[in-house]
Every structure is written in structure tokens, then in C-alpha cells.
Amino acid sequence: MLLLIAQGWISFRVTPEPYPIVRMPSFGLAASPDGTYPATFVRAEASFSDGTSSEIDPYEIMAPFRFSTARPSYDYVFGPERKTEIPSDVIDWLRGRVEELSGGKTPTELRMCWTEADVRLKDAKLENVTPCELTLVEL
Known part of the structure; x- marks a missing residue:
């Protein structure tokens, strides 16, 4: 559980977004x-x-x-x-x-x-x- 919390924190603090390690990319603009x-x-x-x-x-x-x-x-x-x-x-x-x-x-x-x-x-x-x-x- 601590690992998931740490990954989430990193995911929202780091720019550019570190996907797909933590989050999946968006599917683009419509x-x-x-x-x-x-x-x-x-x-x-x-x-x-x-x-x-x-x-x-x-x-x-x-x-x-x-x-x-x-x-x-x-x-x-x-x-x-x-x-x-x-x-x-x-x-x-x-x-x-x-x-x-x-x-x-x-x-x-x-x-x-x-x-x-x-x-x-x-x-x-x-x-x-x-x-x-x-x-x-x-x-």
C-alpha cells in the first residue's frame, strides 16, 4: 500500500507525467x-x-x-x-x-x-x- 501511495505522489508531482509507469496516458483530444x-x-x-x-x-x-x-x-x-x-x-x-x-x-x-x-x-x-x-x- 505504501508503494502505491508513493507512486501516486510521484506521478502527480513530476513533470512531464511519468506514464505508463504509474498512470496511463490520456487518449488525446477530441x-x-x-x-x-x-x-x-x-x-x-x-x-x-x-x-x-x-x-x-x-x-x-x-x-x-x-x-x-x-x-x-x-x-x-x-x-x-x-x-x-x-x-x-x-x-x-x-x-x-x-x-x-x-x-x-x-x-x-x-x-x-x-x-x-x-x-x-x-x-x-x-x-x-x-x-x-x-x-x-x-x-
């Missing part, structure tokens, strides 16, 4: 009564040592991860709301992934942009689009 669904979109663009730049698909960057954890991990580590510096070994890994995805070019930085919007379920049009929240990672 569409609002006006027929829209909130979504966060992310883009990434890499700059290279030869002065060029190209768009890099964040899902391709995270391809080595299980699909269900790729985007949450990406947002947690690189997102604008992260609470800590990105560790050097993660930056080394990111540099290697961008280099691999760009055909061997040497990346110098990766700019990632998060935008929130409401998606209308009827026709998939975007409403209430927020400005880009930028994360810049020097590689």
Missing part, C-alpha cells in the same frame, strides 16, 4: 464543438558548410525511433518549451542524422519551426495559425 482539431506542425531546415540549405523531414530525422515515440521525443528534446540544454552527444547524433539524410553534406546548423493551428475537420483547412516558434541547433 474535436471541438465547432469542428476543429488543434494540431502542432513542425518543419526543419539544415544549413551546410558549403553555404547551401535544404529542408529536412523531422520524421526522417527520427526514423530510428519507434514511430509512436518519435514525435514526442523530438518535441521534448528540441522543442521550444524544453527546459534544459541539448546534451552534446544528442547534438552529435543529430549532426550524423542530418549528414546521412543530406547525402554526406556537412551540416552547420538545424533550424526547427513549430506552428500551432486548428484543423477544420470538414475540409482540412488551417485556422488560427500561430507564428513559428524557432529552435536553432548549432551542429
Whole structure:
């Protein structure tokens, strides 16, 4: 009984929530009564040592991860709301992934942009689009 109480206390005191160890995750948001669904979109663009730049698909960057954890991990580590510096070994890994995805070019930085919007379920049009929240990672 003491173990369950301790787990419950930890579960509600720690951020982000330590599921599924103690609590199961929520099952996501439902569409609002006006027929829209909130979504966060992310883009990434890499700059290279030869002065060029190209768009890099964040899902391709995270391809080595299980699909269900790729985007949450990406947002947690690189997102604008992260609470800590990105560790050097993660930056080394990111540099290697961008280099691999760009055909061997040497990346110098990766700019990632998060935008929130409401998606209308009827026709998939975007409403209430927020400005880009930028994360810049020097590689």
C-alpha cells in the first residue's frame, strides 16, 4: 500500500507525467464543438558548410525511433518549451542524422519551426495559425 501511495505522489508531482509507469496516458483530444482539431506542425531546415540549405523531414530525422515515440521525443528534446540544454552527444547524433539524410553534406546548423493551428475537420483547412516558434541547433 505504501508503494502505491508513493507512486501516486510521484506521478502527480513530476513533470512531464511519468506514464505508463504509474498512470496511463490520456487518449488525446477530441474535436471541438465547432469542428476543429488543434494540431502542432513542425518543419526543419539544415544549413551546410558549403553555404547551401535544404529542408529536412523531422520524421526522417527520427526514423530510428519507434514511430509512436518519435514525435514526442523530438518535441521534448528540441522543442521550444524544453527546459534544459541539448546534451552534446544528442547534438552529435543529430549532426550524423542530418549528414546521412543530406547525402554526406556537412551540416552547420538545424533550424526547427513549430506552428500551432486548428484543423477544420470538414475540409482540412488551417485556422488560427500561430507564428513559428524557432529552435536553432548549432551542429
